[in-house]
Amino acid sequence: MTLAKKEDLKLEEKEISRLGIQKTQTFVTFYMGDFLFGISADKIMEINKDLEITPVPLAEDYILGIMNLRGQIVTVMNLAKKIKLYTDITPKINLIIKNEEEVPVSFVVERIGDILEIPVNKLERTPERLEGLAKEYIKNVYQLPDKLVLMLDVEKVIEG
């Protein structure tokens, strides 16, 4: 089954390149403080509001706790703290990230933004001067007319 799917996908890709359509990627964007972040949509399992979080005493400060997502135990991470974004924010939305080999993890963020379809070749390198957060968690950026979208390096964030 999976094989067949992959082949289909390849075909699609071929089709796309033959037709000269630009390859794009879908990003879910969200706000924390003044920053706008993006995460590739295929990495996101679901977006969820106000799930009850059970704190885990003695855990790192960027871990808010765990929660029950339909029988699965999800680790809830205060994303702002993890990427050392020290602005005053009130995280209230769970972005639940697929985590292949481990239990899923949720990033709590402030506000969900638009869904963006971005041509892959328009993604730029993270600028040298990027202050207010730990730069190593940003993979690359995309310039919107009025705002810079910081594309999160999800693997790095959930590295542990």
Place this chain on the structure above:
Amino acid sequence: MEFDEDILQDFLVEAKETIENLEEGFIELEKDKSNLEVIRSIFRSMHSLKGAAGFFGFKSLESIAHFSEDILSKLRDGLLEPTEEIIDILLKAVDWIKYIINHIEQNKTEPIDDNLLEFLVEISNFNEKLKKQIGGKGKEEPKEEAKKEKVEEAKEEAKEEKKEEVKPEEKEKKEVKEEKQVSSKEVKPAVKDAPKKEKKEAIATPHIELTETHIKVDVKLLDQLMNLAGELVLARNRVVQLAQKIMDEDLTRSVQALSMITTEMQEAIMKTRMQPIGTVFNKFPRIVRDLSKALGKKVNLQLEGTETELDRSIIEAIKDPLTHLVRNAIDHGIEPPDVRVQVGKPPEGNLILRAYQEGGQVVIEIEDDGKGIDIEKIRKKAIEKGFMTAEEAEKASEKELLSLIFKPGFSTAEKVTQVSGRGVGMDVVKTNIEKLGGSIEIDTVYEKGTTVRIKIPLTLAIIPALIVTSQDYRYAIPQVNLKELVNIDPEKDLLKVGDTEFYRLRGEIIPVLRLSQILKHNGKDQNQKNLVILTTGERLVGLLVSKIFNSEEIVVKPLGKWFKNIPIYSGATIMGDGKLALILDVVGLSKYIGLSIEEVEKTQDIQAVKRKISGEETYFILIFEIGEERLALPIALISRLDKIKAEDLQFVGGKEVIIYNEEVIPIIRLENYLPLQGLPSQEEYNVLFFTERDKTCGILCSNIVDTFETTLEVEEGLYKHPGILGHRIIDGKTVLFIDVYKIIEMYDPEWFIVKEEDVQPRKILLVEDSPFFRNMMKNYLETAGYQVEDAENGKEALNKLTTDPNFDIIITDIEMPEMDGFELIKVLKSDPNLNKIPIIVVTALAGEDIKKKVFELGADGYEVKLQRDRVLETIKNLLSK
């Protein structure tokens, strides 16, 4: 013939499958006679059946399978067409195979049946006939290949015929001859043969429907079922909670039914995942054989309890650790035959792999009668490798030294052999076992052998657990770690010394942890009144929690990698209301006390003690001051610790007393009985309370210094004074270890006297290596009116007994140098002159297994040290018999 029941079962399951395959195959073949694939498959099935039957010595089954295989090989090689006649006889063969398998299943032997013999003859002849037929064909089509094959086949046949026991009867022979003539003439033998076939069918082929007792199921499906069962348990828990709220009678009843069915179903599903440990054990005979051969050793492997069942995921996970331990036992444990003979052991070493269930756990033991572990060698190695300083190693107990074996980078093998020591050490074994929620320990007697004992849970997925709370959040404690629940008043019932709190549970002193403190919940939880007594398998720990809920079946879910380095959790679970609860890891929790004890010990400057006693027994001792002088005694002797104001002390009837809890308690000042400087006046004093037979008295002291866990090794001689057991330098200061019983007796000689005692003094032989206990026990035994002789170890005891066997009772310790208590009991109970004297074991080695062992050896009583009352009680009981 005797087989392992399991292997036979496996064979039967496989045979039934084979039969099914065969039947399907033949049906397939009738539809499409040229389907070579099917023929090959049938051939393979028949071939493996023949092999298995041969292994078990099922002769008729083997023969039927053999002939069928032979016929099938001809079909496979295209020498014959699968005619109806051939398929018929093959199907008959399958019927007979079924019949035999059925018989084996019921009776464990092959049937003895004339019809079966007849069929054997029939199929043998048929095979013969076919061979001739091919021979005929061969002439017609002189193909090179066919010829070769034919020759080879003929050869094989000849060989096999010799082996074959079945001899056709005379009459049958004639028939065969007829048939031969016929078939050589006939092009289509099937037609001509038809009537004959019918005739035979009248006699033969039993129609047996094999009942399916086993089916194969995909492991993934089982895992999925297990997960679903877990979810169902959670859903059930939730419904149960809701029903409790609604309180409708009908609802409650149906929820109860649902609940019971769920539990039963979950248990049944769990059972599907259970496998006998034999599946792992059974691969060891081969490993042991190969390994002992390679190492030039002789090893007799014994497997016990192979039917003990464990969850398959655990079975998988223990394979490697077990293999490692078995290799170790053969490589390092069992000596080469010549060495064994020299030390008076049989040349063949014994290795026992034993499994049994104990509570919710499975215990696996790997026992060898090899050379054991040389503790001194470990001591040396520990210093060499920098695991311990020379002083530390000197004072380290056997247990501490043995635990080094599990440290990474510590191996006692002098040279790294090909067998063990390839990077995978005991540390990995330990980690793997602990990952399963299990524990591992080593018992070893130098020159005698080693036993490694592994304890693992039956299953990992669903466990019963006690739900407790701290600050409104729920935590689950696995039931296997739970000993008992006690309701206490922390202010009154806990002894706080230094940073550690203790609780006294029937004479045993247990360190207490406050859950809210460990979890660093802010603000002291005043309502913590519930003390959960937990066991790590090695020690007891008390955990103070806010509330205790029911015990529930919980589904263990793993926590993410972010929590791996927090030792106090082993997972999380979803509660009935959908909320989460963290599962507490008791071993991890106990590390929180471990730390503080180690810290205390770090500050201690304990000088090497002169006497070498077994360092196994450690106790919490309390160090206190009277003026400038330091004294100590085991905490377990104290019933309570408190502070009093100087003005509360009063003199009544010439005695100093205090009123405490509405009771008049006499006060003892130690300086009146011991050579001490004296207690300076203070505004406040500390009082150590002693309670014995409902009588309480208090000892006044200036200050409590500390507690720590230590052996009770003391130096004797310097302070020879009644009431002082010895001294020791701790933290740079001399600390006197006092004998409370003696002091109380000096204070009031009648304190312990119970009026009623008989007049005639009884003689007790007290065998105890620790001077501390020896003197203390001797003292209180004498106070109780016994005449006491003492000995420092088993050997000395035996010497005393040979000069004077007239003792009424023997009290012995277990851990002793020269000859330990086990050995002493063995010797005494096998001596016709001495085996009548009752023996009481008084030991620090608390534990059911030790208790069991001493009673097995023939001891008459068993008491734990420091329980004076009970020791005296047991003596009285045994003497009155």
